[in-house]
């Protein structure tokens with residue numbers, strides 16, 4: 156029996172996230188635990204929580220799971236695991252151990268599909284040096300998979316989304332467009348080469364990007380996932396109390412992302428992200444509509460967005476290129492807080 160996970164869901168990967176506006180309303184109602192050893196909590200909407208164990212050691216803790224982004228169970232497992240582990244890299248941490256989180260429709264999928272998903276996850280984890288030491292499963296449809304990951308970091312070396320400083324250059328390590336490419340695939344419009352390019356990008360660990368940013372003492376970063384480039388940039392600007400300008404014509408794109416956007420392949424998640432960001436963003440007059448919507452496209456297992464001091468930016472880019480992240484580019488810059496948090500320009 157040929158298993159096709161992709162046809163089981165309307166929106167997979169990080170496009171399946173709850174709308175950011177709703178999520179913020181919900182989180183606002185929660186009490187925040189008060190403990191001086193909590194170094195990063197949900198207040199700044201960062202990628203992971205960080206807890207100090209001793210003066211030399213803090214734990215980085217995060218979880219992500221989602222419905223299928225592709226047809227093949229093994230590849231889905233790989234992508235979901237790379238995406239879950241990414242939040243530890245985005246904080247500058249070293250991922251260490253993980254638990255499987257699985258929701259599998261026992262009646263609707265053959266057994267080998269579960270095994271393949273878990274194998275893909277295990278192989279990606281081992282590529283990251285992560286040991287999976289347990290997990291939990293629930294009978295549920297559509298299937299969902301991901302990891303809860305624990306990493307470690309020196310408490311003085313945490314990289315947060317609150318670390319962007321005026322004058323910094325914004326560097327993005329992976330091209331964008333996964334949501335649009337997959338939406339086009341559903342409509343039969345995306346070329347097979349573009350689908351496979353998107354899959355390789357989603358499978359790529361943010362490990363080497365994180366190594367470069369650690370070596371250069373980068374203080375501010377986040378990874379680009381469900382809220383899109385613009386949504387995550389807004390969170391960074393807010394947490395850092397700065398303004399961010401994105402130059403959207405410099406954005407590296409996956410294959411035919413632009414053409415597909417022009418044909419209307421814009422997933423619903425992009426409009427939810429737009430709604431979230433709109434009031435705090437200034438969109439330049441005459442900004443190309445397609446470029447604007449690409450900035451809001453929900454990414455699955457997207458790249459790192461780093462705020463790099465201007466004198467180091469070129470060195471950082473050339474090291475990223477040397478590591479095979481050959482579309483890494485400068486896509487914007489940080490200024491002191493202006494009227495709006497986010498400026499979307501050509």
Ligand code: CO
Pocket residue numbers: 201202241242245377378379380
């Ligand atoms: Co993240």
Ligand code: CO
Pocket residue numbers: 202217218219242380
């Ligand atoms: Co996450």
Ligand code: CO
Pocket residue numbers: 290291
């Ligand atoms: Co349990």
